[in-house]
Amino acid sequence: MLISINEQDYRPVYVQIVNQVKQQIQDGSLKPGDELPSVRELASSLGINMHTVRRAYLVLRDQKLLVFRLGQQARVARLRSRPAGSAEVAAVIGERLQELITEAFLLGLSRDDFRQIVDEQITIRTKES
């Protein structure tokens, strides 16, 4: 697992950690059952507060991507066998999708242009994983 913090990034540090873990699960670098470093170890390695790492881990746990077992390190959870329900989809990606659509509209993209960009990105990501 490779985690890096970009201080120039406008997103909060915990979101950067969440996104990087998700990306590595998606591209197969992190597999179900893989162990993650302890909160303390990752925080001291990156020179950030422990609460920031803990917050990132808790977000990933709430999204069912990590599991915590008593006395053990955090591990990558099993991948879903069925797609998430509409309520969960709305909670996790709905708002961000709305932001993206707005940005695309303001950039002057048509519906088809936006669809094409999304399709291209899906193709690239699927190839990588």
Next chain:
Amino acid sequence: MKFKFIHPFWTHVPAVLALLAGVAFTVMALPLPDPAPLHFGLDGRPDKFGSPWMSTVWMAGIAVLYIILSVILDENWARQEKVKTFNWIALLDDVTVAALATVQITYVNMLASSLYIYQFPWLETLIAVVLAGGAAALLEWMRPYRRWETSFQVEDVSQVKAEVERMVKAGQPLAYWEVQSPVYSNVLAVVVPVLMVVIAATAWSEVPWLSALVALVAIALTLSYGGFRTLVTRENIIVRMGMLGIRLLGLRTADIAAAGVHTFAPLKDFGGYGIRFNRDMRGYFLRGDRGVKVTTRKGKSYLIGSDHAERLEAVINAVIA
């Protein structure tokens, strides 16, 4: 893919014959006196009695365990051979089972004589060990060499390397983390301590200091649960062990002169897995035969076992550059 042994089983024949001899001699001596003496003092007189089958079951059980262990070790050795080399570990089961069988035979002989005085059969054991060891050495010498074709996929890490180099250039803090925690080491970290605690509890009334020592070692073994973890940051490379994260290796990246992927034979080059030493380097690995060899500016070398050797090497080389 179908599992196939490349090390021949007939190298274990001396051990199997010794085991059969021990069991056959016991069966021929039936019926055995019940209760029979089980433990003897320094003067050879019995100080504990019990079932006469106790020694046979222990002898056969330990012998079978040794033979199984030897089959596993010999197979591993054979798979790691690049050319035929004499495998001294192959003698392990033959010598041990011959010694066990000799002790069993002389014990049963003593029971049959009804004279319950037992002196340890040093000479007979030595003769049996030399004979079994000699036969095993001959069979090991005769053993044909079969090449084991290993195949591993070399990972394309150009993207990871470029990404880490970019992070390092940008001065971003980074942490690369990987784990070697095979099932066998975690089973050993649980099963062996449990057995040791059972033995310690059983022997507590007779030798409390030894039982306490065994219990302490059992606790120490339990702490190894979780395997080895490697952490690479911009400043350090750290290898930790077990559930407490005991630090085994800590290197400052500024002190590292070179790092490269290294393929090795765990049994032949290091005599096994775990924290290992040889003339050239100190190794930390629990599975596989690949890792990253790190050499410091002072000339010391360390081998860090890895399931993703190319990726680990790319990260280390990016942070030391």
